[in-house]
Amino acid sequence: MNTALENKPVPKLRFPEFRDDWKFRKIKxxxxxxxxxxxxxxxxxxxxxxxPWMNSGELNLxxxxxxxxxxTELGLKNSSTRLIPKGCVLxxxxxxxxxxxxxxxxxxxxxxxxxxxxIYPDKSFNTEFIYQNIDNRYGxxxxxxxxxxxxxxxxxxxxxxxxxxxxxxNEQQKISEFLSSIDKKIQLLEKKKEQLELYKKGLMQKIxxxxxxxxxxxxxxxxxxxxxxxxxxxxxxxxNGFPSVxxxxxxxxxxIKVSDMNLxxxxxxxxxxxxxxxxxxxxxxxxxxxxxxxxxxxxxxAAIYLERKRIASNFLIDNNMMSxxxxxxxxxxxxxxxxxxxxxYAQVGALPSYNPSDLKTxxxxxxxxxxxxxxxxxxxSSLDEKIGAAIAQLRKTKEFKKGLLQQMFI
Numbered sequence: 001m002n003t004a005l006e007n008k009p010v011p012k013l014r015f016p017e018f019r020d021d022w023k024f025r026k027i028k029x030x031x032x033x034x035x036x037x038x039x040x041x042x043x044x045x046x047x048x049x050x051x052p053w054m055n056s057g058e059l060n061l062x063x064x065x066x067x068x069x070x071x072t073e074l075g076l077k078n079s080s081t082r083l084i085p086k087g088c089v090l091x092x093x094x095x096x097x098x099x100x101x102x103x104x105x106x107x108x109x110x111x112x113x114x115x116x117x118x119i120y121p122d123k124s125f126n127t128e129f130i131y132q133n134i135d136n137r138y139g140x141x142x143x144x145x146x147x148x149x150x151x152x153x154x155x156x157x158x159x160x161x162x163x164x165x166x167x168x169x170n171e172q173q174k175i176s177e178f179l180s181s182i183d184k185k186i187q188l189l190e191k192k193k194e195q196l197e198l199y200k201k202g203l204m205q206k207i208x209x210x211x212x213x214x215x216x217x218x219x220x221x222x223x224x225x226x227x228x229x230x231x232x233x234x235x236x237x238x239x240n241g242f243p244s245v246x247x248x249x250x251x252x253x254x255x256i257k258v259s260d261m262n263l264x265x266x267x268x269x270x271x272x273x274x275x276x277x278x279x280x281x282x283x284x285x286x287x288x289x290x291x292x293x294x295x296x297x298x299x300x301x302a303a304i305y306l307e308r309k310r311i312a313s314n315f316l317i318d319n320n321m322m323s324x325x326x327x328x329x330x331x332x333x334x335x336x337x338x339x340x341x342x343x344x345y346a347q348v349g350a351l352p353s354y355n356p357s358d359l360k361t362x363x364x365x366x367x368x369x370x371x372x373x374x375x376x377x378x379x380x381s382s383l384d385e386k387i388g389a390a391i392a393q394l395r396k397t398k399e400f401k402k403g404l405l406q407q408m409f410i
Contacts, residue, residue, distance in 0.1 A: 006083045022410060029162030031122040033157055035093065036112030039071050051083065052110035056148030059092050059102040059116065063183075071111060081111040089119040089131045091141070095152040101141035101154065103134045114378035117159045125166060128176035133164055136405040149190030165410055175408060182401045189394040196390055200383045207376060208339050210365070214375045222372040231360025234326035234333070238299065238356065239262070239317035240287055242275070252276040253289055255316045258298045261308050267391070268334070268384060270312040277316060287316055294325040295337050299354040305343045309334065322354060330365065331377035336364060347370075 009021050027033060039046035039053075046225075049072030058067050076083060086109050092099040094115045105127065112118060121127050134141070144158050166172075206212040218223060230236075242255060249255075254273035263272045282289065293313040298304050299322035311334050317323060326333040345359060346352040367373050 009410060011408050011410050013404065015171065015174050018168065018174075020168060020171075022165045022167045024132060024163050025166050026121060026160065027162050027164060030124055030166070032120045033117055033156050034082065034084070034120070035114055036082060036084070038113045039075035039079040039081060043075070043078075046072055046078065049073065049075065051076055052108055053081065053342070054090075054106070054110050054112045054116065055097045056094070056113060056115045059090060059099060059104045062104050063187075064090070064104055064106045064110070064380060065108060067110060073341045076111060080114065083109060083111055084118045085109055085121065087121040087127045089127060090322065091117045091134065091154070091159055093117050093155060093159075093316060101138050101143055103131055103138070104132050115211070117154070117156055119159070124169075125164075126169060126172035126176050128180060130164055131173035132179045133409055134162070136402075136409055151338075160235050171233065179401070179404070179408075182397070182404070186394065186397050186401070189390060189397060193387060193390040193394060196383065196387045198386065200380065203383070204335060204339060204380065207337065207380075208365070214372055214379075215370065216369075222367060222369045224366050225365040227363055227365050229360060230362045230364065233328055234324050236356040236359055237290060237294075237323045237325070239319045239321045239323075240285070242318040246277065246281060246285070247275050249276040249278060249281070252278040253314060253316055255280065255310075256296060257318050257319065258301075258303050258320050259371045261296075261298075261310050264395075266310060267388075268311065270310050270315065273315075280365050282316075290315055290317075290323055290325065292325050293330040294323040295334055296321055296323045297328070297342065298322075299336075301351055301353075304346050304352055304354065306324070307338075307341060307343060311338045322356070322359075324359075329370070329373040329377050331381060333375065335380050336366070340364070 006384075011022075013023075036054075041047070047070070049070050051073070052067045052074075053069045053071045053073050054064065054067045055069065058064060069313060071081070075081075084106070086106055088106055090104045090112065092102045092115060094100055099115075120128065131362050141154060141162070144162075203212070210225060213221060242257070247255075253268070253276060255275040255277050256270060256273050257275065260266060260270065260273050263274075265271050277285075277287065281287070290312075291314050293311055295309050296312050296315075296317055297309045298306070298320060300320045303320070311330060312323070324333075324337070340362065342354065342359070343360065346354055347358070365401075367376065
């Protein structure tokens with residue numbers, strides 16, 4: 001590849017055999033854009049047929065080779081959905097979260113719901129090239145959405161008026177083949193990560209059900225595990241109120257909120273926080289810092305059912321969170337907590353929540369021998385290191401592709 005130095009409508013990074021300027025066209029001027037529909041769910045005869053039907057959530061597959069639902073010919077005939085050919089660029093029109101603006105390609109002929117626009121294939125462009133360009137401009141599509149927040153949405157007019165670059169077909173093909181090869185590597189890394197996670201999950205189930213047991217250094221079995229209540233081997237502590245005027249600090253003790261568990265690098269151990277509090281704030285607001293390594297989790301709202309648990313030390317948490325500080329091996333307890341579905345202990349109401357007194361009564365089986373505890377913790381930690389390495393490699397590859405896209409498209 002060469003770097004284009006002249007001030008022309010061409011990308012910064014380009015294959016050397018191509019020199020022509022790029023042209024730009026509105027999607028509606030080069031092909032057709034259509035949305036789908038949903039057959040009535042009240043009509044059983046419309047469903048469980050042979051025709052693949054895709055919902056918006058399945059856009060996250062990115063490359064769609066199969067979907068969960070099927071409709072019948074009758075469902076197709078009596079609804080606004082339509083059968084679209086394979087090789088379309090699919091774009092989410094609506095939906096909360098990340099669905100709106102998400103692009104995908106279908107490798108099978110299928111129908112879609114009304115929240116998906118299909119850019120039909122055309123001999124004047126390479127579908128993969130158009131997909132890569134639109135996928136790279138996700139943020140731009142989001143900004144074009146009408147409305148605000150989760151109520152925002154795209155429409156066929158916006159998609160049709162979206163301008164895309166159209167170099168020669170040969171250059172489109174070259175670029176798409178190169179980027180597709182990177183996508184294949186990303187898919188392999190994602191599959192590797194998923195397989196490692198499934199392997200770890202299976203081993204954890206066998207370890208904590210004692211189907212698999214570790215032996216001591218002499219090859220003998222450790223003592224039987226004992227059933228104990230969480231309240232007898234650790235302390236539950238609810239978080240503190242965190243007024244908005246106190247937030248935004250950058251130095252001091254981390255004040256962790258539920259959203260901080262989503263930050264990159266916080267998948268196991270909390271190493272980052274969006275808020276810190278000073279010694280002055282701690283004294284004035286009478287906060288009690290939790291110094292010992294503890295397990296933290298959401299205690300109020302829908303976040304409870306995500307079952308996210310993290311380890312933190314020398315920290316504060318807001319009043320939507322709770323911590324558990326065990327007297328035993330903290331790493332072992334992190335894995336143990338991952339096996340407990342805390343959500344089933346939530347008090348159901350307008351806003352589900354945990355009561356510490358309920359969680360204290362949870363019974364678990366725990367190794368008595370500290371050496372066995374350490375062996376289990378070390379073994380599972382070694383698996384997490386492999387998963388972490390796969391995640392880091394996946395993240396690095398995605399960043400590499402992102403950097404290339406910024407230079408290979410105008």
